[in-house]
Amino acid sequence: MKLVSHDNVLLFPVKVHKFSIENFDQQKFVKFATRLQYICQSQLRTGTGWQSPSDIHDVNKYFKEKEDIDCMTELLKIISWGFPEIEKYYKFKKLNLDLEARIISLWVNINYPGAHNKMHNHGTAGFAGTLYIQKDEDQGEIVFEDVRRESKLWVVPKTKTFDVPTDSQWISENIFGYQEIETKTGDIILLPSWLDHMVGINKTQDPRISVSFNFNWYEK
Ligand SMILES: [Fe+2]
Numbered sequence: 121m122k123l124v125s126h127d128n129v130l131l132f133p134v135k136v137h138k139f140s141i142e143n144f145d146q147q148k149f150v151k152f153a154t155r156l157q158y159i160c161q162s163q164l165r166t167g168t169g170w171q172s173p174s175d176i177h178d179v180n181k182y183f184k185e186k187e188d189i190d191c192m193t194e195l196l197k198i199i200s201w202g203f204p205e206i207e208k209y210y211k212f213k214k215l216n217l218d219l220e221a222r223i224i225s226l227w228v229n230i231n232y233p234g235a236h237n238k239m240h241n242h243g244t245a246g247f248a249g250t251l252y253i254q255k256d257e258d259q260g261e262i263v264f265e266d267v268r269r270e271s272k273l274w275v276v277p278k279t280k281t282f283d284v285p286t287d288s289q290w291i292s293e294n295i296f297g298y299q300e301i302e303t304k305t306g307d308i309i310l311l312p313s314w315l316d317h318m319v320g321i322n323k324t325q326d327p328r329i330s331v332s333f334n335f336n337w338y339e340k
Pocket residue numbers: 240241242248317332
C-alpha cells in the first residue's frame with residue numbers, strides 16, 4: 121500500500137469582487153458628496169464621520185437641481201457595471217428567470233480625519249458594495265473578518281499553555297482571520313452582504329468619501 125494522491129480542496133471560499141474605473145471623475149462626485157450634506161441634513165456620527173440617509177437612490181425624494189439628479193443617476197449606473205460579473209459567476213442564466221438587479225439601499229459616507237467604521241455586516245440583503253469617490257493611501261482600508269463559527273477558538277497544534285505559540289498563530293492566520301483589500305479612488309468592491317467588515321482609521325487630513333449600497337436580484 122502507498123499514498124498516491126493529494127488534492128487540496130478549497131471549501132466555502134468567500135468571493136469578493138473588485139473593479140477599477142478608468143478616468144473616474146473624482147472632482148465631480150466629491151462636490152456632489154459635499155452638497156449632499158446640505159441637501160440631506162443628516163447627523164454627524166461620532167467615530168464614523170458623516171453618513172447620508174440610506175435611501176438617496178430615490179432621486180425624486182431628495183434632489184431638485186438637475187446637476188444633483190444627473191450625479192445620482194450616473195452613480196447608480198456606475199455601481200451597477202460590475203453586477204453582470206456576479207450574474208456570470210453564479211450562472212444566473214441557468215435559472216431561466218427574468219431577473220433584474222435592484223438597489224435596496226444606498227448612502228454616502230464621509231470619513232473625516234480620525235474617523236473609522238466599526239465591524240459590521242449588511243445582514244441578509246443579498247450583496248453589498250462600495251464605490252470609492254475619494255480614497256487615498258492611509259485613509260483606511262476595508263478589512264474583512266472570517267465569519268466561520270468557532271474559528272477564533274481554533275488552536276492547532278493544541279498546546280498546554282493558554283498563550284498561542286507563534287507557530288500556531290501562523291497556522292491560524294493562514295486558515296482564518298482578517299483580510300484587507302487595498303482600494304483607491306474609482307474602485308468598486310462587491311461582497312456578500314453577510315460578510316463582516318470594517319474600515320480603518322483615516323490617518324490623513326482629507327476626507328475619505330465612498331458610496332455604499334445593498335442590492336439583490338428580483339424577478340421582473
Ligand atoms: Fe459596510
